[in-house]
Amino acid sequence: xxxxxxxxxxxxxxxxxxxxxxxxxxxxxxxxxxxxxxxxxxxxxxxxxxxxxxxxxxxxxxxxxxxxxxxxxxxxxxxxxxxxxxxxxxxxxxxxxxxxxxxxxxxxxxxxxxxxxxxxxxxxxxxxxxxxxxxxxxxxxxxxxxxxxxxxxxxxxxxxxxxxxxxxxxxxxxxxxxxxxxxxxxxxxxxxxxxxxxxxxxxxxxxxxxxxxxxxxxxxxxxxxxxxxxxxxxxxxxxxxxxxxxxxxxxxxxxxxxxxxxxxxxxxxxxxxxxxx
Amino acid sequence: xxxxxxxxxxxxxxxxxxxxxxxxxxxxxxxxxxxxxxxxxxxxxxxxxxxxxxxxxxxxxxxxxxxxxxxxxxxxxxxxxxxxxxxxxxxxxxxxxxxxxxxxxxxxxxxxxxxxxxxxxxxxxxxxxxxxxxxxxxxxxxxxxxxxxxxxxxxxxxxxxxxxxxxxxxxxxxxxxxxxxxxxxxxxxxxxxxxxxxxxxxxxxxxxxxxxxxxxxxxxxxxxxxxxxxxxxxxxxxxxxxxxxxxxxxxxxxxxxxxxxxxxxxxxxxxxxxxxx
Numbered sequence: 001x002x003x004x005x006x007x008x009x010x011x012x013x014x015x016x017x018x019x020x021x022x023x024x025x026x027x028x029x030x031x032x033x034x035x036x037x038x039x040x041x042x043x044x045x046x047x048x049x050x051x052x053x054x055x056x057x058x059x060x061x062x063x064x065x066x067x068x069x070x071x072x073x074x075x076x077x078x079x080x081x082x083x084x085x086x087x088x089x090x091x092x093x094x095x096x097x098x099x100x101x102x103x104x105x106x107x108x109x110x111x112x113x114x115x116x117x118x119x120x121x122x123x124x125x126x127x128x129x130x131x132x133x134x135x136x137x138x139x140x141x142x143x144x145x146x147x148x149x150x151x152x153x154x155x156x157x158x159x160x161x162x163x164x165x166x167x168x169x170x171x172x173x174x175x176x177x178x179x180x181x182x183x184x185x186x187x188x189x190x191x192x193x194x195x196x197x198x199x200x201x202x203x204x205x206x207x208x209x210x211x212x213x214x215x216x217x218x219x220x221x222x223x224x225x226x227x228x229x230x231x232x233x234x235x236x237x238x239x240x241x242x243x244x245x246x247x248x249x250x251x252x253x254x255x256x257x258x259x260x261x262x263x264x265x266x267x268x269x270x271x272x273x274x275x276x277x
Numbered sequence: 278x279x280x281x282x283x284x285x286x287x288x289x290x291x292x293x294x295x296x297x298x299x300x301x302x303x304x305x306x307x308x309x310x311x312x313x314x315x316x317x318x319x320x321x322x323x324x325x326x327x328x329x330x331x332x333x334x335x336x337x338x339x340x341x342x343x344x345x346x347x348x349x350x351x352x353x354x355x356x357x358x359x360x361x362x363x364x365x366x367x368x369x370x371x372x373x374x375x376x377x378x379x380x381x382x383x384x385x386x387x388x389x390x391x392x393x394x395x396x397x398x399x400x401x402x403x404x405x406x407x408x409x410x411x412x413x414x415x416x417x418x419x420x421x422x423x424x425x426x427x428x429x430x431x432x433x434x435x436x437x438x439x440x441x442x443x444x445x446x447x448x449x450x451x452x453x454x455x456x457x458x459x460x461x462x463x464x465x466x467x468x469x470x471x472x473x474x475x476x477x478x479x480x481x482x483x484x485x486x487x488x489x490x491x492x493x494x495x496x497x498x499x500x501x502x503x504x505x506x507x508x509x510x511x512x513x514x515x516x517x518x519x520x521x522x523x524x525x526x527x528x529x530x531x532x533x534x535x536x537x538x539x540x541x542x543x544x545x546x547x548x549x550x551x552x553x554x
Binding site: 175176178182183186195198225 | 452456457
């Protein structure tokens with residue numbers, strides 16, 4: 001694999017980056033690629049469980065904001081991207097058997113089945129982009145690390161076999177900046193929307209803010225408060241807990257880059273009604 | 278003055294309540310009257326100073342959200358209310374001379390001048406209405422007292438002789454409710470918009486949260502944080518400090534009830550361009 005200049009990747013369209021990934025020329029965390037395009041979490045599960053999972057997403061729109069759902073077996077997802085082959089257009093996939101990640105693959109051709117339904121869920125990259133555009137500092141980006149994520153004692157609304165605790169991501173801000181961050185992210189319900197909590201970590205069951213369950217710890221400055229958003233890791237944790245015989249997710253950080261513009265999911269986004277065939 | 282049933286006043290239109298006030302049949306704090314209509318702060322100043330005050334309001338839209346400005350000497354304010362006589366349609370007015378409140382009157386007929394310009398500024402009643410509609414508790418309303426207000430060390434943007442500290446109002450919430458209150462009030466920029474601060478009072482210069490400069494102290498529960506909004510008392514404090522030879526304001530709590538619907542200033546309100554003749 002040849003090395004590609006990150007600034008070159010930033011200026012590409014989503015379709016251009018997907019083609020590089022599809023051809024095997026690119027396998028890297030996708031943050032910052034195809035600037036302005038929505039990146040997304042991926043959950044691919046057998047049709048047998050898809051109805052319940054759809055209901056779970058609808059009941060928990062903050063951790064699981066639905067950008068699109070495929071027909072069973074289809075490798076495209078309406079409204080998410082043209083020229084999409086979901087089997088090859090993400091850098092890395094995790095294969096789960098009975099809730100356990102057993103393998104990372106870069107292509108789903110060998111494991112694809114006609115009953116697989118693809119769920120495309122919004123991710124925090126979109127609102128982080130909006131925060132930085134507004135001049136707000138995003139700590140983990142400034143630190144060059146992953147966002148810290150924590151399991152909480154807040155419960156998701158269970159549907160069928162899908163249930164479990166809400167996982168949150170944390171970004172510290174001064175109160176004035178936190179208010180701006182809250183208002184900006186509220187305008188992007190398809191990128192997790194407004195936060196679920198700020199301030200005292202213990203009141204949502206986080207024992208040690210310096211030891212996140214996922215990602216990396218970041219410093220919290222004097223006069224800053226931690227602000228907690230519902231996180232796209234929630235559906236992965238829920239899928240693991242549900243222990244489906246077979247499921248696929250993206251390798252964290254290696255997102256599906258969609259053709260949807262960040263601007264298109266900002267403010268008064270049209271309601272889309274999803275169903276499973 | 279005969280006593281009027283508060284529930285009757287709540288169900289009236291703005292025009293009906295204004296007619297009662299104009300006829301001298303009603304002089305009471307207007308909170309809860311003409312439910313669903315925007316209530317407003319009032320500042321009436323000589324034309325000589327109106328241009329600077331308009332610039333001050335534009336530069337400080339959070340404490341001074343402009344709903345309307347009159348022509349000099351006019352007793353109506355375009356876009357604010359039909360059938361309006363600004364000299365008689367507010368229960369109580371405060372007359373200021375050289376920045377000092379010298380008198381409360383219920384009618385401006387005797388003091389009216391052809392050079393007076395009326396500024397109508399949004400007030401927090403509108404967003405409090407939205408918070409309560411959403412099921413959020415508003416402490417001072419539940420306590421049956423006035424909202425606590427504090428002078429801060431945050432400065433307004435000065436224009437001409439108009440300058441001074443931002444005054445804020447405070448409502449305590451749990452963090453989850455605070456996030457909802459922030460998002461809801463952000464949708465009403467003409468009712469002070471999103472808060473300016475939450476949490477530590479000292480960081481905006483409030484020494485003792487239990488001793489507000491204006492209004493009444495309210496209890497803050499365990500697990501609650503104080504949330505601070507820019508307050509319509511700011512322009513009154515600024516007007517006093519500017520020490521104009523002559524100025525008029527409403528008697529606090531006795532607001533101008535406009536024909537504007539709360540819904541009309543929620544979310545994507547059309548930008549209105551104001552000027553002073």
